[in-house]
Amino acid sequence: MKTRTELMSFPDGIDLESGDRLDTFELMVESYGELNESKTNAVLVCHAFSGNHFAAGKNNDNEKGWWDQLIGPDKAIDTNKFYVICCNNLGGCSGSTGPKSIDSKTSKAYGSNFPQVSVSDWVNSQKMLMDKLNISSWEMVLGGSLGGMQALQWSIAYPNKIKKAGIFAAAAKSSTQNIAMNEVARESIRKDQNFHEGDYIEQGVIPKNGIKTARMLGHITYLSEKHMDSRFGRKFQDDDSKVDQDVDFEVENYLQYKGEKFSEVFDANTYILMTKAMDGYDAAGKFNGLENALEGVTAELLIIGFYSDWLYPPQRGKEIQIAAMNNNIKSSYVVLEGEHGHDSFLFHNDQYSQIISKFIQS
Amino acid sequence: MAKKLTKIITAWVPKDSKVIDFGCGDGSLLKELMKTKKILGYGVEINNKKIEECIAKGVPVIKQDIDKGLHEFESSNFDVSIMARSIQCLKDPSLALNRMLKLSKRCVVTLPNLGYWKCRINLASGKMPVTPELPSSWYETENIHLCTIEDFESLCKKERIKIKDKVFLDSRGKQSTLVSMSPNLLATEGVYLLEKE
Structure with a gap:
C-alpha cells in the first residue's frame, strides 16, 4: 500500500x-x-x-x-x-x-x-x-x-x-453524560500539580498523573460492561506482571498500564481542547x-x-x-x-x- | 410471484413519490421503484444480511424491528407505505395498519391467504397448513397472525380502512377471473391498496 x-x-x-x-x-x-x-x-x-x-x-x-x-x-x-x-x-x-x-x-x-x-x-x-x-x-x-x-x-x-x-x-x-464524564477527566488534568494552568512545557514538566487518570476514566467509558466482564472478570493480576504492588485485579492493571502508556505520548492541553470541542x-x-x-x-x-x-x-x-x-x-x-x-x-x-x-x- | 407483485405495486405507486417499505428484504422492490418511478425509497429491515444487500443496491435502509413501532416514521411525510408479506408476522397487525395509514395516505399490503383451499384441506385432515406459500411448520413459522382474505377485509371494515383496489393471485402468481370470483377459496395471496376513510 x-x-x-x-x-x-x-x-x-x-x-x-x-x-x-x-x-x-x-x-x-x-x-x-x-x-x-x-x-x-x-x-x-x-x-x-x-x-x-x-x-x-x-x-x-x-x-x-x-x-x-x-x-x-x-x-x-x-x-x-x-x-x-x-x-x-x-x-x-x-x-x-x-x-x-x-x-x-x-x-x-x-x-x-x-x-x-x-x-x-x-x-x-x-x-x-x-x-x-x-x-x-x-x-x-x-x-x-x-x-x-x-x-x-x-x-x-x-x-x-x-x-x-x-x-x-x-x-x-454530546449528551449531558458525555460532558460530565469529560469534565471529570479534565479536572484530573487541571488539578495535577504539574499542570501550571496549561503552561507546563515552560516549566519543563508534564502533568502525567492527570492525563493518566483522565485516560483511565475515558477508557472505561469506551468499553462495554459485558466486554470488561468477559475480558477481565474478577481475575487477579499475577504478582510478576503487576505494574504496581497496589494492584489486585487484572482490570486495574490494564487501566494502569493503558493510562501510563497514554500519558507518555498525549498532550494534556490537547486532551482538554479535544474534549471541549467534542462537548461543544x-x-x-x-x-x-x-x-x-x-x-x-x-x-x-x-x-x-x-x-x-x-x-x-x-x-x-x-x-x-x-x-x-x-x-x-x-x-x-x-x-x-x-x-x-x-x-x-x-x-x-x-x-x-x-x-x-x-x-x-x- | 415476486415479479408479479412488483408489477402490481408499481402501478399503484405515483411517480417521484416518497415510499417506505416495511420488511423490505433485500430491497429489490424499492430498487425497481427507484428505477421505474423515480421514487425516494427507504426500506425497514431487521436482518443484517438483507440490510447489506439493500446497501449494495444503493437502497437506503433502516434497521428496525417493526413490532417495536412505526411511530418514528410519522414525521417524515411519506406518500406510500408498503408492507409485503409481513403483516401476518407482527404482534399487532391492526395497530400496524393504522400506523401505516397515519404516516402515508396510501398503503399497500400483501398477505398470504389461509382460506386457500389447500390450507383448508390440511386443516380438515387435522393438520396445520404447510403449502408452497406457507412452507414452515407451526413451530418454525414467523407467521403468528395468519388470516383469510375475508378476515382481512372485515378487519379493514371494522377499522374504517378503505380498500381502494385489490388483486388476488393464484398459486402460480397469476390473476384470473376464476380466482377473483372466489378469492377466499382460490387465491394464495391478496394484494391491497388501502386508504383511510
Missing part, C-alpha cells in the same frame, strides 16, 4: 469559530493508495478524540494505524480503489499545530494560549487541505465518535464537496433544530451505531437518520452488535466491514 506522510503548511492561517485566529498553521497528513487522474476517488477519514493521522499500515515500531482493520488493500475502505487521507486535527499533538507547537510570535510553546478549536474548525481546515490537493469532491468522508461528528459537519458545511458520509458511533451533539459540538447549533440543520445536505448518509455502546448509544445515530429522512436525504441507519462498546467502531467484523464497503462502492 502506497503511504505518504507529509507536514503541510497553510500560511494563510485560519479564522476560528471562537473568533480567534491562527495566522499560520500546519497539518500532519497521511495518505494511502493513489489519487486517480480525475481525482474522483478521494476519501477523507476523520479521527476520534485521541487518534491522529496514522490511520492505517504499520509504523517503524510495528504498531498498526487506528483504523488499519478497515483501511487497506481489499479491506472495507479499499486502498486499491480509493485514495484515503487522514490528518491530525488542528490542536492535536501528533505533528499538526497544537498547544505543544511553538508560537512564532512569542517563540514559546502555545500552551494555555492555544485558541479553542471546534469540530467546524477542523472541517474548515480539512477543506483547506482539500483545496491544496485540488480535490473538488470527496467520494466519502467518514469516521467514528468525534470523527463521525466531523463527517456529519462536512455534509452540512460543504454539501457540494462530499458525496457520501459515514457517521459511526456518533451523535449530532451541536450540529443543530446555529439552526433551529437538527432537521433545519440538515436541510441543505445532499450527501448520502450511512449511520452506524452499536448496541454495546453506552457512551454514544445507537439511538443518537437514529436521531440523525430520522432528521435526514424528514429532509428527503438518502440515508441508512444500521445497528450492529459490536462487542467493544463505544470502541466497536474501531474493529473489523464481517458485517461492519461489508456494510461500509458496499456503501462506499454503491
Whole structure:
C-alpha cells in the first residue's frame, strides 16, 4: 500500500469559530493508495478524540494505524480503489499545530494560549487541505465518535464537496453524560500539580498523573460492561506482571498500564481542547433544530451505531437518520452488535466491514 | 410471484413519490421503484444480511424491528407505505395498519391467504397448513397472525380502512377471473391498496 506522510503548511492561517485566529498553521497528513487522474476517488477519514493521522499500515515500531482493520488493500475502505487521507486535527499533538507547537510570535510553546478549536474548525481546515490537493469532491468522508461528528459537519458545511458520509458511533451533539464524564477527566488534568494552568512545557514538566487518570476514566467509558466482564472478570493480576504492588485485579492493571502508556505520548492541553470541542459540538447549533440543520445536505448518509455502546448509544445515530429522512436525504441507519462498546467502531467484523464497503462502492 | 407483485405495486405507486417499505428484504422492490418511478425509497429491515444487500443496491435502509413501532416514521411525510408479506408476522397487525395509514395516505399490503383451499384441506385432515406459500411448520413459522382474505377485509371494515383496489393471485402468481370470483377459496395471496376513510 502506497503511504505518504507529509507536514503541510497553510500560511494563510485560519479564522476560528471562537473568533480567534491562527495566522499560520500546519497539518500532519497521511495518505494511502493513489489519487486517480480525475481525482474522483478521494476519501477523507476523520479521527476520534485521541487518534491522529496514522490511520492505517504499520509504523517503524510495528504498531498498526487506528483504523488499519478497515483501511487497506481489499479491506472495507479499499486502498486499491480509493485514495484515503487522514490528518491530525488542528490542536492535536501528533505533528499538526497544537498547544505543544511553538508560537512564532512569542517563540514559546502555545500552551494555555492555544485558541479553542471546534469540530467546524477542523472541517474548515480539512477543506483547506482539500483545496491544496485540488480535490473538488470527496467520494466519502467518514469516521467514528468525534470523527463521525466531523463527517456529519462536512455534509452540512460543504454539501457540494462530499458525496457520501459515514457517521459511526456518533451523535449530532454530546449528551449531558458525555460532558460530565469529560469534565471529570479534565479536572484530573487541571488539578495535577504539574499542570501550571496549561503552561507546563515552560516549566519543563508534564502533568502525567492527570492525563493518566483522565485516560483511565475515558477508557472505561469506551468499553462495554459485558466486554470488561468477559475480558477481565474478577481475575487477579499475577504478582510478576503487576505494574504496581497496589494492584489486585487484572482490570486495574490494564487501566494502569493503558493510562501510563497514554500519558507518555498525549498532550494534556490537547486532551482538554479535544474534549471541549467534542462537548461543544451541536450540529443543530446555529439552526433551529437538527432537521433545519440538515436541510441543505445532499450527501448520502450511512449511520452506524452499536448496541454495546453506552457512551454514544445507537439511538443518537437514529436521531440523525430520522432528521435526514424528514429532509428527503438518502440515508441508512444500521445497528450492529459490536462487542467493544463505544470502541466497536474501531474493529473489523464481517458485517461492519461489508456494510461500509458496499456503501462506499454503491 | 415476486415479479408479479412488483408489477402490481408499481402501478399503484405515483411517480417521484416518497415510499417506505416495511420488511423490505433485500430491497429489490424499492430498487425497481427507484428505477421505474423515480421514487425516494427507504426500506425497514431487521436482518443484517438483507440490510447489506439493500446497501449494495444503493437502497437506503433502516434497521428496525417493526413490532417495536412505526411511530418514528410519522414525521417524515411519506406518500406510500408498503408492507409485503409481513403483516401476518407482527404482534399487532391492526395497530400496524393504522400506523401505516397515519404516516402515508396510501398503503399497500400483501398477505398470504389461509382460506386457500389447500390450507383448508390440511386443516380438515387435522393438520396445520404447510403449502408452497406457507412452507414452515407451526413451530418454525414467523407467521403468528395468519388470516383469510375475508378476515382481512372485515378487519379493514371494522377499522374504517378503505380498500381502494385489490388483486388476488393464484398459486402460480397469476390473476384470473376464476380466482377473483372466489378469492377466499382460490387465491394464495391478496394484494391491497388501502386508504383511510
